[in-house]
Structure formats: C-alpha cells, structure tokens
Amino acid sequence: MLNGRDPRIDFFRGLALIFIFWDHVPHNPLGQITLRNFGFSDAAEIFVFLAGYAAVLAYGKILQRDGYWIASLKILRRTWVLYVVHIFLLAMLMGIVFFANSHVETRDLVEEMGLTHFVTHPQQALTDELLLRFKPNLMDPLPLYIVLLAGLPLVLPLLLRKTWLVVAASMTVYLLAPWMGWNLRAIADGVWYFNPVTWQFLFILGGAAALHAGRKHPGEHRALARQPLFVAAALYTLAAAVLTLSWRWPEVHDALMPTWLSELIYPISKTDLSPLRLLHFLALAYVTAKLLPGRGWTQNWPAQQCCRMGRYSLEVFCLGVLLAPLADMLNAQADDAWPMQIFSALLGLLLMAALAAWLAFNQQLDASRHGQWVAGK
Template sequence: MAEQGKVVVERDVRLDLFRGVGLWMIFLDHIPHDVVSWLTLRNYGFSDAAEFFVFISGYLAGFIYGPIIKTGHFLAALKRLWKRAIEMYVAHIMLFLIFTAQIARTVRKFDNPLYEDEFNVHNFLLHPDTLIGQALTLRYKPVNLDVLPLFITLVATAPFMLWAMVRRPNLTLLGSIVLYICARKFDWNLASYPPGTTWYFNPFAWQLMFVFAAWCGTGGASRIWPIIQSRLAFVLAIAWILFAFLIVMTWHVSALDALVPKWMIKLIYPIDKTDLDMLRFTHFLALAVVVSRYVPRNWPALNYRWLQPLIMCGRHSLPIFCFGVFLSFAAHWILMQYTRGVWEQLAVSAAGFAIMVAIAWVLDRAGEVPDLFVDVEEIDSSKAALVPPI
C-alpha cells in the first residue's frame, strides 16, 4: 500500500519474537560449558540460531523491499539496504576492536594466554598492523564474530537479488540453488586470514537460505501455503524433527551411537555448518512448517507480558547481538576465572539475560523520544517506518 510516496508495512511481531529467541540462544551458545545452553536448539536438532537470523533477514528483505523495487524504486531500496549494510560493517569493526581489546586486557591482567588462543586473537596481538587491514576487509575474524560479515555480504547484494526476484522469482531461486550446489561441489568460498583458511559462514552456500526466504517474502509463501498447511507436510516435518533429535542425542550419549547403522553414518556425516548442509536447511524448514501451523500472525500470546523481553530484544537485534558477544565473554571469564558450579552458571546466564533486556528497554524508550528538529509530519510518518532486514 502506497501512502504519500511511502510503503507502509505492518510489523510482524512474530519475527521480533524469534529474533529475540535467537539472540538469547547465541548468547548461551557462546558460553562454553554452561548448563543453561542445554535450552538452545543446537542440542536437539541439526539447525541453530544462525538459520533463524538468515531466514528472517531474507524474508524481511523480500517482504519490505520487494514491493518497493517492483514499483520502480530500485534506487530507494538500494540506498536503504546499503545504508544498513554500512551500519552493520561499522558495528562489526567497532565490535572487533573493543572485543580484542577486552581479551587483550584480560590476558595481560590475569596472565592467562588461554583466552587469546581460544578466541583467535593471538595473531592480532602479535601483529596488529597487519591484522587491522585484514579485519577491515573482513578476512580476519575472531571467534564469535563470524556471522556479521555474512549478513553484511547478503544485505549488500540483496538489492540486485531482489531486482531479479520481483521479475523472475522462480528463476532467481533456481539460480540460487545452482550457486549453492556449485559452491559445495567446487569448494567456492571467500578467503580468510591466516592464508589457506576460508569464511566460517560460506556466503555462496548460506545465500540459499537468504534467497529462499526472500522468495517467500515476495509472494512465494502464499503460493505454497496450501502445501505448508497440509497434513502430509506436517507429518513429514514432525518425522524429520524427531529423526534429527535422535541423531543429535547420539552426540551427547555415546551408548546410543551404536544404534545408528553404518550406512546412515556415511550418508549423513559430516553435517557441515560452514557450507549449510542440506540436513540443517531441511531441519529448519521442518521447524518453520510446525511453527507456522501453531503460531499465526495474530497469536494471542504475542501480547503476553512474559514474552515482551524477547520481543524487545528482537526489535533491536544488531545492538543486542553486539552486547551479547561482550556479555558471553564476560560470563565465560567469570566461570573460568572463579567457579563453574551450576548455580554460578545459572546466575551469569540470568544476569546476561537481564542486561540484554535492560539495554533493549532503553533502546525502546529512546526510539519513542521525538527529534525536536524534525518536521511534525515526518514524526507522524515514522509510525509506518520500514523494518530493517537485520
């Protein structure tokens, strides 16, 4: 719907909720040996929070910017998406500098080189002049900072993908599938640092999740909706989720490993995250089928108070992700430096959640403060502001 040259988009609160869940899972997964991390998805299936974020980002890009490009405003979409990519790039560089400084200070103060090796910052501390350049070109990335470069790449190329998507959606999706297959077959990936290494999240493979989500956001979901809601799709999704659960349980309980046939082990392993193994992709789609069935857009629970902290975090995903990286390192440091008892693990996890929610609350309140130097009409139109893809 166009209104005075603007596209008005109704916010889907479910996406904020799922992004909030994903942020909390990433925070927990980045804390080694934390008992609370048993609540995260990766312990019970093939996929994890990474698939959450890439799919939601691609869906929003298609849902919001697809109609804008379709009406002939390609440059407007290009400007906004590139602005968002630049914001993520600046956030990544600032996060990189502060994160490495935080680790360097910890190493020096407590005389424990374990942290610099564990978080892949040892080379940076030895050769900061060389590694700064590598970081600026997204080739060098410490541990836990791998995912933002992927989003920067996907969002920066999204305008051109969407231009093709609104004209030939099925052919664009087919092209994405072909690129995915070629990337896996011929080992296409971007070079990383040190030489001989590649990106942990291969953008040539992960683009499939992003493009498929954009295809859904530009109308593909409505075309396959009867299939998604069919009983057969639901049964197959539940069966695949249960299969993934049983396989993952063999990773935690060695006695169960013998129950998996040898031919099946050869068939499914390795379940590669770098190149987005199809087992991960289909596991996420199975979860999406089940969730879409029981969590509609007007789901009453979205208004419950106990879900608002997650929704607030999801509304401010980029800053909360950045703060979450610092908080996960701080929690890891506390547990390693002092004690790793269960109660201590529960305490640092709860404290991290509380801080993330507090930051999201502050950002929420700050967003409600009007700019005195902005025209009144501009303030009113901001109520229909577009939702950023990340």
C-alpha cells in the same frame, strides 16, 4: 504489495539472539536448552533466514514505492552502517578479551577467541579486518550479513517479479559451491566459517517466504495430522532431535546409526550449510509456523520482551558478543562454577533485554518530541 511488520519475526529473531549468547559462553548450563541440542540446525539458521525475510519485506516495499535506485541506495547505506559497526565491535571485543584474559590464569582466552593473529601479526590483522578476512570467534554472523545484504540489490527486482527463478538459481549455486570449492578467503583455515556462497540460499529463501507470507494453499483447512507435508516435516524434526541427543551417548548413537548411514550423512557441515542442516531448519520453521499461525501469543509479557530484542537485533547482537567473554571470565573465576554459570547467563539476558527496552524508550521519546515540534510549528 508486501505486508507490514510481523511480531512473530521479531520474537524469533530475539530468541535467536538469546540462543547465540548462551551458545557462545563455554560450559553454560542454559546452553544445553538451545536449538543446537535438539537438531542439526541452530540459531545461525534462524538469524540468516529472518535477515532475508526482514530485508526483502522492508526494501521490497521501498522498491515498489520509490523505485530501484532509492531502494538500492538505502540497502547500501545500511550495509555501510553494518560494516562500521563490525569494525567498532571487533575493536571493543579485542579489548574486552585482553582484559578478561588477564584475569583468567587457567586458560588462554586470546587463543580460544581466535585473536592470536592480531597478537602475532597486528598490521596484517588490521588489513584483514578491513577486508572482512579477520573474524574472531563470535563475530562470524555479522560479516556474513554484510555480504548478503550488499548483494541484495543485484537480485531484489527479479526476486519480486520471478521469485522461483531466483530461488532456483540460488539453489544451483548452493549445490555447486561445496563441489567446486567456492568460498571467500579468511585467515586461519583460509575460508569463511559461514560460507556466503552457500548461506545465500537460506537468505534468499527467507526473502521468498516474505513475498509469499499469508497466501492460502490447498489442504490448509484440514487437520494438521492429515496434512502430509506437516507430518513429514514433524517426523524429520523428531528424528533429527533423537539423533542429536544420541551424540551425548556414543554407545546409544552407534546402536541407532548403521555404519553405512553414518558414512553417508557425516560430517554435517555448518560452513557449507549441509543439506541436512538446511532441511532440518526448513522443517522446523514449517512446523512452528503451522503450530503458531496467529499473532496473539506474542502479546504476553515475556514474548513482548523477546520481540523488542528482535526489533533492535543489531544492537542486542553486539552487546551479546561483548558480554560472552565477560561471562566466561566470571565463570572461570568462580569456585562453585554452576551457580555462577547460571547467574552470568541470566544476567547477560537481563542486560540485553534492558538495552532493547532503553532503545525503545528513546525511540518513543524522540517520536514524542518530533510530534510536539510539528504541532508547535
């Protein structure tokens, strides 16, 4: 039987939402401390991996309790909710970007946000929106999640029984996709920025991790420095951090990176989830899990706020998408940009945390009212 909710999952999902917001505000100083600055992967990998983890944890339990058809029905119902949210969010985002663009004279935010297609071809853009082919900047993770979740009923029963068979099949598709050119169609460059055919592997790995969480493995009682897998993962994470930091100083990078190695590893594709990105995320996740094995550290006040944001990840993600162009507008209007950039980043974080707190309060209120109604019957 699958285990219950793990607050660590909510914490890291909340942290990913903060990183995504800060990364999406141009020239934001706090964007310099997010994951993408210290390795090949970024918050997108956290988001997709934990989406697979949470989905299999939740719907796997429903499948075991209520059967395949009930679980599939609930998965597809959730997928429909996400689809409707996507349409509504895109409409709101376009309105906010058009408003922000009217207050910024030095830049074209409509073009920067990838909304030119709607301005030049509004009828086709509406059709593409319904088909998930029109995805302006900031919107890419949600359509990816919709497609991955919609495909979960096809693999969930076998994933529960033959986990490694599904992982092997998923890895095969992942390795073949870039070579065969498998991707979904979109506007602009013609393909999805997050290729679902490759990113599905990380989603499946998240589900497999949920099924094997808590199991003991040989050698875990030894000190971390004596565990070869931990040492290898830590060294790779450190090497990736050094290399990523060197990108800021080309002369340092050229000194560290031989030409033959540079030609071998570059480009590190985000669209097809390059093996270097995937390996970096898995190594980082493994090291983090080893260094933070318990749940006690999630009980302090800042961690609890982050956990609450992760618990309401869809609503907080949507708010972050809408706040990013507004923060960009404020930053563009400020004479002294640096203080305003810090202020807008922290204000956005505060609003996202406030939304999560409000949603939690409403949920508790509804539960209290329901309990009173049951007691009064």
